[in-house]
Amino acid sequence: MAEGDEGLRLRVGVVGYGDAGRGIHARLLREAGHVVTHVVTRDPARAQGAAEDWPGVGVHDDVAGLLAAPGLDVVVVASPTGRHVEHALAALEAGVPTVVDKPLAVDRAGAQRLVDAAEARGGRLTVFQNRRWDDEQRTLRRLLAEGVLGDVHRFERRWERWRPVPKDRWKENAVGEGGGLLLDLGAHLVDSAVQLFGPVTAVRAELRALTTPTEDDVFLALTHAAGTTSHLWAGGLVGAPGPRTRVLGSRGAYLVTSFEGEATPFEALDPGEGMEGWLVHGDQAVPVPREPGGHADFYRAVAAWLREGAPVPVDPRDAVRTAAVLDAARLSAESRRDEPVG
Helix, strand or coil, X not given: CCCCCHHHCCEEEEECCCCCHHHHHHHHHHHCCCEEEEEECCCHHHHHHHHHHCCCCEEECCHHHHHCCCCCCEEEECCCHHHHHHHHXXXXXXXXXXXXXXXXXXXXXXXXXXXXXXXXXXXXXXXXXXXXXXXXXXXXXXXXXXXXXCCEEEEEEEEECECCCCCCCHHHHCCCCCCCCCCCHHHHHHHHHHHHHCCEEEEEEEEECCCCCCCCEEEEEEEECCCCEEEEEEECECCCCCCCEEEEECCEEEEECCCCCCXXXXXXXXXXXXXXXXXXXXXXXXXXXCCCCCCHHHHHHHHHHHHHCCCCCCCHHXXXXXXXXXXXXXXXXXXXXXXXXX
Protein backbone atom coordinates (compact mmCIF):
# COMPACT_ATOMS: atom_id res chain seq x y z
CA MET A 1 0.00 0.00 0.00
CA ALA A 2 1.38 3.38 -0.96
CA GLU A 3 2.46 5.85 1.68
CA GLY A 4 -0.50 7.85 2.91
CA ASP A 5 -3.01 5.08 2.20
CA GLU A 6 -3.11 3.67 5.75
CA GLY A 7 -6.77 4.67 5.98
CA LEU A 8 -7.55 2.09 3.31
CA ARG A 9 -5.89 -0.76 5.20
CA LEU A 10 -8.37 -3.52 6.03
CA ARG A 11 -8.49 -5.93 8.97
CA VAL A 12 -9.47 -9.21 7.40
CA GLY A 13 -10.88 -12.50 8.64
CA VAL A 14 -10.20 -15.48 6.37
CA VAL A 15 -12.40 -18.58 6.48
CA GLY A 16 -10.18 -21.45 5.41
CA TYR A 17 -6.39 -21.26 5.29
CA GLY A 18 -5.45 -23.84 2.66
CA ASP A 19 -4.49 -23.53 -1.00
CA ALA A 20 -6.95 -20.68 -1.57
CA GLY A 21 -6.98 -18.93 1.80
CA ARG A 22 -3.24 -18.92 2.34
CA GLY A 23 -1.85 -19.51 -1.12
CA ILE A 24 -3.94 -16.90 -2.92
CA HIS A 25 -6.00 -14.60 -0.69
CA ALA A 26 -3.51 -14.00 2.13
CA ARG A 27 -0.73 -13.41 -0.39
CA LEU A 28 -2.74 -10.83 -2.33
CA LEU A 29 -4.05 -9.18 0.83
CA ARG A 30 -0.47 -8.63 1.97
CA GLU A 31 0.52 -7.28 -1.45
CA ALA A 32 -2.39 -4.84 -1.32
CA GLY A 33 -1.34 -3.64 2.14
CA HIS A 34 -4.03 -5.30 4.26
CA VAL A 35 -3.64 -7.48 7.36
CA VAL A 36 -5.21 -10.81 8.24
CA THR A 37 -6.23 -10.59 11.89
CA HIS A 38 -8.30 -13.78 12.23
CA VAL A 39 -8.57 -17.12 10.43
CA VAL A 40 -10.81 -20.17 10.66
CA THR A 41 -9.06 -23.53 10.50
CA ARG A 42 -9.04 -26.72 12.51
CA ASP A 43 -5.86 -28.01 10.92
CA PRO A 44 -2.86 -27.58 13.29
CA ALA A 45 -0.41 -27.17 10.42
CA ARG A 46 -2.52 -24.47 8.82
CA ALA A 47 -2.98 -22.74 12.15
CA GLN A 48 0.80 -22.71 12.57
CA GLY A 49 1.18 -21.32 9.05
CA ALA A 50 -1.25 -18.51 9.85
CA ALA A 51 0.67 -17.65 13.03
CA GLU A 52 3.92 -17.53 11.05
CA ASP A 53 2.40 -15.39 8.32
CA TRP A 54 0.53 -13.00 10.64
CA PRO A 55 2.03 -12.78 14.16
CA GLY A 56 -0.72 -12.40 16.72
CA VAL A 57 -3.44 -13.70 14.42
CA GLY A 58 -6.54 -15.14 16.09
CA VAL A 59 -7.22 -18.74 15.08
CA HIS A 60 -10.79 -20.06 15.41
CA ASP A 61 -12.38 -23.48 15.06
CA ASP A 62 -15.51 -22.15 13.38
CA VAL A 63 -17.01 -19.15 11.64
CA ALA A 64 -19.04 -18.15 14.68
CA GLY A 65 -15.84 -17.69 16.67
CA LEU A 66 -14.32 -15.51 13.97
CA LEU A 67 -17.44 -13.36 13.67
CA ALA A 68 -17.45 -12.77 17.41
CA ALA A 69 -14.00 -11.16 17.15
CA PRO A 70 -14.02 -7.34 17.29
CA GLY A 71 -12.73 -5.01 14.61
CA LEU A 72 -13.20 -7.01 11.41
CA ASP A 73 -13.56 -4.89 8.29
CA VAL A 74 -14.26 -7.76 5.89
CA VAL A 75 -14.50 -11.55 5.85
CA VAL A 76 -13.02 -13.60 3.01
CA VAL A 77 -14.78 -16.95 2.50
CA ALA A 78 -12.14 -19.32 1.11
CA SER A 79 -13.69 -22.57 2.30
CA PRO A 80 -14.70 -25.43 -0.06
CA THR A 81 -17.37 -24.35 -2.52
CA GLY A 82 -20.05 -26.54 -1.00
CA ARG A 83 -19.90 -24.45 2.19
CA HIS A 84 -19.84 -20.99 0.61
CA VAL A 85 -23.54 -20.31 1.16
CA GLU A 86 -23.43 -21.37 4.81
CA HIS A 87 -20.33 -19.36 5.64
CA ALA A 88 -21.20 -16.26 3.62
CA LEU A 89 -24.72 -16.13 5.06
CA ALA A 90 -23.27 -16.19 8.57
CA ALA A 91 -20.97 -13.27 7.78
CA LEU A 92 -23.69 -11.25 6.07
CA GLU A 93 -26.14 -11.87 8.91
CA ALA A 94 -23.47 -10.64 11.32
CA GLY A 95 -23.27 -7.41 9.33
CA VAL A 96 -19.71 -7.95 8.09
CA PRO A 97 -18.85 -7.14 4.44
CA THR A 98 -18.02 -10.37 2.65
CA VAL A 99 -15.76 -11.53 -0.17
CA VAL A 100 -16.53 -15.04 -1.45
CA ASP A 101 -14.06 -17.04 -3.51
CA LYS A 102 -15.42 -18.12 -6.86
CA PRO A 103 -17.75 -19.73 -7.61
CA LEU A 104 -20.20 -17.93 -5.36
CA ALA A 105 -22.18 -21.16 -4.87
CA VAL A 106 -22.54 -24.60 -6.44
CA ASP A 107 -25.59 -23.48 -8.45
CA ARG A 108 -27.69 -20.49 -9.41
CA ALA A 109 -30.18 -20.97 -6.58
CA GLY A 110 -27.44 -20.77 -3.94
CA ALA A 111 -25.83 -17.77 -5.60
CA GLN A 112 -29.16 -15.94 -5.79
CA ARG A 113 -29.81 -16.72 -2.12
CA LEU A 114 -26.58 -14.94 -1.16
CA VAL A 115 -27.30 -11.95 -3.38
CA ASP A 116 -30.76 -11.60 -1.87
CA ALA A 117 -29.32 -11.83 1.65
CA ALA A 118 -26.72 -9.19 0.86
CA GLU A 119 -29.24 -6.80 -0.69
CA ALA A 120 -31.42 -7.14 2.39
CA ARG A 121 -28.46 -6.05 4.52
CA GLY A 122 -26.99 -3.21 2.50
CA GLY A 123 -25.36 -5.06 -0.39
CA ARG A 124 -21.95 -5.71 1.18
CA LEU A 125 -21.03 -8.75 -0.94
CA THR A 126 -18.52 -9.30 -3.71
CA VAL A 127 -16.94 -12.27 -5.46
CA PHE A 128 -13.27 -13.07 -5.96
CA GLN A 129 -13.18 -13.25 -9.76
CA ASN A 130 -9.50 -12.41 -9.77
CA ARG A 131 -9.00 -13.54 -13.36
CA ARG A 132 -10.59 -10.28 -14.47
CA TRP A 133 -7.20 -8.85 -13.46
CA ASP A 134 -5.13 -11.33 -15.50
CA ASP A 135 -2.56 -9.76 -17.81
CA GLU A 136 -4.26 -11.13 -20.93
CA GLN A 137 -7.74 -10.09 -19.76
CA ARG A 138 -6.72 -6.51 -19.00
CA THR A 139 -4.83 -6.25 -22.28
CA LEU A 140 -7.67 -7.74 -24.31
CA ARG A 141 -10.20 -5.36 -22.74
CA ARG A 142 -8.01 -2.47 -23.88
CA LEU A 143 -7.81 -3.84 -27.43
CA LEU A 144 -11.58 -4.27 -27.57
CA ALA A 145 -12.10 -0.71 -26.28
CA GLU A 146 -9.72 0.58 -28.95
CA GLY A 147 -11.60 -1.34 -31.65
CA VAL A 148 -8.46 -2.77 -33.24
CA LEU A 149 -10.04 -6.23 -33.61
CA GLY A 150 -13.24 -4.96 -35.19
CA ASP A 151 -16.37 -7.06 -34.67
CA VAL A 152 -15.38 -10.19 -32.75
CA HIS A 153 -17.08 -13.37 -33.95
CA ARG A 154 -15.13 -15.94 -31.91
CA PHE A 155 -13.41 -16.00 -28.53
CA GLU A 156 -11.32 -19.03 -27.52
CA ARG A 157 -9.63 -19.64 -24.19
CA ARG A 158 -7.94 -22.75 -22.89
CA TRP A 159 -6.98 -23.65 -19.35
CA GLU A 160 -5.27 -26.93 -20.08
CA ARG A 161 -2.73 -28.83 -18.01
CA TRP A 162 -0.71 -32.02 -18.27
CA ARG A 163 -1.51 -33.52 -14.86
CA PRO A 164 -1.88 -37.31 -15.38
CA VAL A 165 -1.59 -37.85 -11.61
CA PRO A 166 -4.22 -35.51 -10.11
CA LYS A 167 -3.81 -33.72 -6.82
CA ASP A 168 -5.45 -35.41 -3.84
CA ARG A 169 -7.68 -32.61 -2.54
CA TRP A 170 -11.35 -31.75 -2.28
CA LYS A 171 -11.50 -29.97 -5.65
CA GLU A 172 -10.67 -33.22 -7.42
CA ASN A 173 -12.76 -35.50 -5.20
CA ALA A 174 -15.85 -33.63 -3.93
CA VAL A 175 -18.61 -34.94 -6.17
CA GLY A 176 -21.70 -32.74 -5.93
CA GLU A 177 -20.08 -30.40 -3.37
CA GLY A 178 -18.39 -27.98 -5.71
CA GLY A 179 -15.49 -30.11 -6.92
CA GLY A 180 -14.47 -30.53 -10.54
CA LEU A 181 -13.18 -28.25 -13.26
CA LEU A 182 -16.57 -26.97 -14.37
CA LEU A 183 -17.04 -24.98 -11.16
CA ASP A 184 -13.33 -24.39 -10.57
CA LEU A 185 -11.80 -23.20 -13.84
CA GLY A 186 -15.12 -23.03 -15.68
CA ALA A 187 -16.34 -20.27 -13.35
CA HIS A 188 -13.33 -18.17 -14.36
CA LEU A 189 -13.63 -18.95 -18.06
CA VAL A 190 -17.33 -18.10 -18.24
CA ASP A 191 -16.93 -14.93 -16.18
CA SER A 192 -14.12 -13.78 -18.48
CA ALA A 193 -16.19 -14.43 -21.60
CA VAL A 194 -19.24 -12.63 -20.23
CA GLN A 195 -17.17 -9.67 -19.05
CA LEU A 196 -15.77 -9.29 -22.56
CA PHE A 197 -18.73 -10.16 -24.78
CA GLY A 198 -21.87 -9.86 -22.71
CA PRO A 199 -24.77 -12.13 -21.69
CA VAL A 200 -25.05 -15.75 -22.80
CA THR A 201 -28.27 -17.07 -24.31
CA ALA A 202 -27.33 -20.73 -24.84
CA VAL A 203 -24.60 -23.23 -24.00
CA ARG A 204 -23.41 -26.54 -25.43
CA ALA A 205 -21.16 -28.56 -23.12
CA GLU A 206 -19.06 -31.70 -22.98
CA LEU A 207 -18.05 -32.88 -19.50
CA ARG A 208 -16.02 -35.98 -18.63
CA ALA A 209 -14.23 -37.44 -15.63
CA LEU A 210 -11.03 -39.01 -16.92
CA THR A 211 -8.73 -39.23 -13.89
CA THR A 212 -10.84 -37.94 -10.98
CA PRO A 213 -14.31 -38.63 -9.54
CA THR A 214 -15.37 -35.16 -10.71
CA GLU A 215 -15.12 -33.76 -14.23
CA ASP A 216 -11.57 -32.97 -15.33
CA ASP A 217 -12.28 -32.54 -19.04
CA VAL A 218 -14.56 -29.61 -19.94
CA PHE A 219 -15.59 -27.94 -23.17
CA LEU A 220 -18.17 -25.14 -23.35
CA ALA A 221 -19.58 -23.41 -26.43
CA LEU A 222 -21.37 -20.20 -25.45
CA THR A 223 -23.69 -18.17 -27.65
CA HIS A 224 -23.62 -14.51 -26.62
CA ALA A 225 -26.64 -12.31 -27.18
CA ALA A 226 -24.49 -9.82 -29.09
CA GLY A 227 -23.41 -12.47 -31.63
CA THR A 228 -19.99 -13.64 -30.46
CA THR A 229 -19.39 -17.36 -29.90
CA SER A 230 -17.04 -18.40 -27.08
CA HIS A 231 -15.25 -21.74 -27.04
CA LEU A 232 -13.79 -22.55 -23.63
CA TRP A 233 -11.68 -25.52 -22.57
CA ALA A 234 -10.49 -26.77 -19.17
CA GLY A 235 -8.62 -30.03 -18.81
CA GLY A 236 -6.15 -31.85 -16.60
CA LEU A 237 -5.15 -34.63 -18.99
CA VAL A 238 -3.88 -32.55 -21.90
CA GLY A 239 -0.45 -33.65 -23.08
CA ALA A 240 -0.24 -30.84 -25.63
CA PRO A 241 -1.99 -27.77 -24.21
CA GLY A 242 -3.13 -25.41 -26.95
CA PRO A 243 -2.59 -21.65 -27.20
CA ARG A 244 -4.11 -19.87 -24.22
CA THR A 245 -6.31 -17.28 -25.95
CA ARG A 246 -7.36 -16.61 -29.54
CA VAL A 247 -9.80 -13.84 -30.46
CA LEU A 248 -11.00 -13.53 -34.05
CA GLY A 249 -12.43 -10.26 -35.33
CA SER A 250 -13.24 -8.52 -38.58
CA ARG A 251 -10.06 -6.43 -38.42
CA GLY A 252 -7.61 -8.97 -37.04
CA ALA A 253 -6.90 -11.46 -34.26
CA TYR A 254 -5.38 -11.46 -30.79
CA LEU A 255 -3.27 -14.45 -29.77
CA VAL A 256 -1.80 -15.35 -26.36
CA THR A 257 0.44 -18.38 -26.58
CA SER A 258 1.03 -19.42 -22.95
CA PHE A 259 -0.22 -18.77 -19.43
CA GLU A 260 1.41 -18.53 -15.98
CA GLY A 261 4.15 -21.03 -16.66
CA GLU A 262 1.80 -23.88 -17.62
CA ALA A 263 3.69 -26.32 -19.86
CA THR A 264 2.80 -25.84 -23.53
CA PRO A 265 4.66 -26.20 -26.84
CA PHE A 266 3.43 -22.72 -27.76
CA GLU A 267 5.59 -21.10 -25.07
CA ALA A 268 8.32 -20.74 -27.69
CA LEU A 269 6.14 -18.15 -29.42
CA ASP A 270 5.83 -15.84 -26.41
CA PRO A 271 6.50 -12.22 -27.44
CA GLY A 272 8.95 -11.26 -24.71
CA GLU A 273 9.25 -9.05 -21.64
CA GLY A 274 6.52 -6.46 -21.17
CA MET A 275 4.39 -7.87 -23.98
CA GLU A 276 1.13 -9.80 -23.73
CA GLY A 277 0.41 -11.74 -26.88
CA TRP A 278 0.23 -10.78 -30.52
CA LEU A 279 -1.99 -8.76 -32.83
CA VAL A 280 -2.16 -11.01 -35.89
CA HIS A 281 -3.15 -10.55 -39.53
CA GLY A 282 -2.42 -13.78 -41.38
CA ASP A 283 1.36 -14.25 -41.30
CA GLN A 284 1.93 -10.78 -39.80
CA ALA A 285 2.21 -10.62 -36.02
CA VAL A 286 2.93 -7.56 -33.88
CA PRO A 287 3.60 -7.91 -30.12
CA VAL A 288 1.07 -6.17 -27.86
CA PRO A 289 2.23 -4.12 -24.83
CA ARG A 290 0.86 -5.50 -21.57
CA GLU A 291 -1.77 -3.43 -19.76
CA PRO A 292 -0.50 -2.49 -16.25
CA GLY A 293 -2.07 -4.07 -13.18
CA GLY A 294 -2.36 -7.36 -11.30
CA HIS A 295 -4.50 -9.56 -9.06
CA ALA A 296 -3.81 -7.52 -5.92
CA ASP A 297 -5.80 -4.72 -7.58
CA PHE A 298 -8.91 -6.69 -6.62
CA TYR A 299 -8.18 -6.16 -2.92
CA ARG A 300 -7.23 -2.54 -3.51
CA ALA A 301 -10.64 -2.14 -5.11
CA VAL A 302 -12.27 -3.86 -2.10
CA ALA A 303 -10.70 -1.25 0.17
CA ALA A 304 -11.90 1.62 -2.03
CA TRP A 305 -15.39 0.07 -2.11
CA LEU A 306 -15.62 -0.27 1.66
CA ARG A 307 -13.75 2.89 2.71
CA GLU A 308 -14.59 5.37 -0.04
CA GLY A 309 -17.85 4.18 -1.58
CA ALA A 310 -16.25 3.17 -4.88
CA PRO A 311 -18.08 0.67 -7.10
CA VAL A 312 -18.15 -2.96 -5.95
CA PRO A 313 -15.11 -4.76 -7.47
CA VAL A 314 -17.26 -7.61 -8.82
CA ASP A 315 -21.04 -7.30 -8.83
CA PRO A 316 -22.32 -10.51 -7.20
CA ARG A 317 -25.21 -10.54 -9.66
CA ASP A 318 -22.58 -11.33 -12.30
CA ALA A 319 -21.83 -14.51 -10.33
CA VAL A 320 -25.52 -15.46 -10.43
CA ARG A 321 -25.45 -15.17 -14.22
CA THR A 322 -22.27 -17.25 -14.39
CA ALA A 323 -23.89 -19.89 -12.19
CA ALA A 324 -26.86 -19.99 -14.58
CA VAL A 325 -24.49 -20.72 -17.48
CA LEU A 326 -22.77 -23.49 -15.51
CA ASP A 327 -26.14 -25.00 -14.53
CA ALA A 328 -27.15 -25.02 -18.20
CA ALA A 329 -23.80 -26.61 -19.08
CA ARG A 330 -24.58 -29.58 -16.83
CA LEU A 331 -27.96 -29.98 -18.50
CA SER A 332 -26.35 -29.76 -21.94
CA ALA A 333 -23.77 -32.43 -21.11
CA GLU A 334 -26.65 -34.76 -20.25
CA SER A 335 -28.98 -33.84 -23.11
CA ARG A 336 -26.20 -33.49 -25.70
CA ARG A 337 -27.84 -30.43 -27.17
CA ASP A 338 -27.80 -26.66 -26.77
CA GLU A 339 -29.50 -25.56 -23.59
CA PRO A 340 -30.93 -22.07 -23.03
CA VAL A 341 -29.58 -19.93 -20.23
CA GLY A 342 -32.42 -18.57 -18.13
